[in-house]
Amino acid sequence: MLQQVIAIHELLDDATINGLAVVQFLESNGVEKVSFQTITGEKGTTDFLKIVIAGSEGKITGGSAPTLGVIGRLGGIGARPEKIGLVSDADGAIVALSMVLKLSLMKSKNDILKGDVIITTHVCPNAPIIPHEPVPFMNSPVDMATMNENEIDPDMDAILSIDATKGNRVINHRGFAITPTIKEGYILPISEDLLNIMEWTTGKHPKVVPIVMQDITPYGNGLDHVNSILQPATATDAPVVGVATTAEIAVPGCGTGASHEVDIEGAGRFCVEVAKGFTAGECEFYDKSAFKKTVDLYGPMKVFQTKGEDH
Numbered sequence: 001m002l003q004q005v006i007a008i009h010e011l012l013d014d015a016t017i018n019g020l021a022v023v024q025f026l027e028s029n030g031v032e033k034v035s036f037q038t039i040t041g042e043k044g045t046t047d048f049l050k051i052v053i054a055g056s057e058g059k060i061t062g063g064s065a066p067t068l069g070v071i072g073r074l075g076g077i078g079a080r081p082e083k084i085g086l087v088s089d090a091d092g093a094i095v096a097l098s099m100v101l102k103l104s105l106m107k108s109k110n111d112i113l114k115g116d117v118i119i120t121t122h123v124c125p126n127a128p129i130i131p132h133e134p135v136p137f138m139n140s141p142v143d144m145a146t147m148n149e150n151e152i153d154p155d156m157d158a159i160l161s162i163d164a165t166k167g168n169r170v171i172n173h174r175g176f177a178i179t180p181t182i183k184e185g186y187i188l189p190i191s192e193d194l195l196n197i198m199e200w201t202t203g204k205h206p207k208v209v210p211i212v213m214q215d216i217t218p219y220g221n222g223l224d225h226v227n228s229i230l231q232p233a234t235a236t237d238a239p240v241v242g243v244a245t246t247a248e249i250a251v252p253g254c255g256t257g258a259s260h261e262v263d264i265e266g267a268g269r270f271c272v273e274v275a276k277g278f279t280a281g282e283c284e285f286y287d288k289s290a291f292k293k294t295v296d297l298y299g300p301m302k303v304f305q306t307k308g309e310d311h
Contacts, residue, residue, distance in 0.1 A: 002261065002262070008093075008098045009094055014125065015084075017077070017123060018123060019047025019049055022036065022097070029101055029105075033051060039146060040142075043141045044128070046141045049122065056112045057115065058279070059155060065279050067155050068117050068118070068156070068160070069153060070099060070159070070162065070271060071160070073092045073162060073228055074092040074122070075089050075139050075253065076125070076139075076141070077124060078090070079129050083256050085256040088253050092164060093123065095245070098268045099117075099275075113276055113279045114279045118153045122150070134167065134168070135252035137252075138253040144220065147231070148235035148236075149235075152232055156236070159232055160240075160242075161231075161233075163242060163243075164244070165245065166251035168227075170226070172248050175207065175267075177243075178194055178242065178243055178244070182216050182240045183239045183285075187211055188294075189290075207246070216230050216234070217308070218306065219231060221307040221310075243267055245264060
């Protein structure tokens with residue numbers, strides 16, 4: 001997927017880039033179902049993109065194959081005027097849009113997935129920066145509830161949430177890593193199917209992001225979060241797995257020159273393989289019977305999808 005990654009990287013590395021320009025680029029490359037919407041928040045505007053790659057037996061055509069959701073999660077692709085160029089936080093958007101190009105190219109060559117894939121992200125070249133330890137984070141022009149509303153589709157049966165996760169000291173690995181599956185306030189066991197795909201696509205031992213309970217709670221409750229990678233899990237009952245681009249040391253989300261195309265390609269290729277397997281019914285995000293037994297034993301944990309009693 002390196003060709004697609006480089007194309008998207010160059011497309012987004014533009015101070016004037018917007019949703020319309022991305023839509024026109026994707027359509028010129030054969031992508032059929034693509035749209036965007038401009039949303040204004042307290043800190044500016046951003047363009048949310050939604051792309052649907054229809055499967056041979058997907059819901060769009062009346063089939064029953066499961067639908068995979070892919071969210072390119074980020075605050076912004078740029079922090080202008082403070083910073084010139086793409087920031088590290090842009091990784092989520094680059095991976096997601098590179099997937100769009102790859103899946104569309106595959107479809108044109110008659111390699112069609114069984115189920116639909118819905119890919120969403122947003123494009124903002126001038127997002128604000130917010131102080132954070134150990135390194136600064138990227139903020140977003142809109143709040144997290146607005147992001148979830150525009151990036152989660154009710155047809156998504158499972159979600160991969162892709163986010164640069166380099167501003168920490170808990171996952172010290174250059175490349176990408178996955179999180180445990182998050183569903184309805186539970187941190188579930190890591191999917192064996194996803195670990196297998198990660199091993200096969202990287203040729204290395206799998207890497208996992210350590211996740212704690214406060215990481216899966218909504219923003220705005222006063223608690224620290226590793227980043228926004230699992231915020232979609234606060235707004236859906238579908239299982240969510242984070243795909244994190246990572247580094248050996250803490251890198252600020254607003255850092256420029258910090259996006260590594262080969263690492264992004266690896267994450268994107270992993271997501272494409274998950275899309276193949278999940279929509280064909282050959283890859284599960286969690287054990288349904290084990291989840292049911294867990295809820296039967298300990299009750300629902302949906303309170304962790306809320307901001308808590310003080311809010």
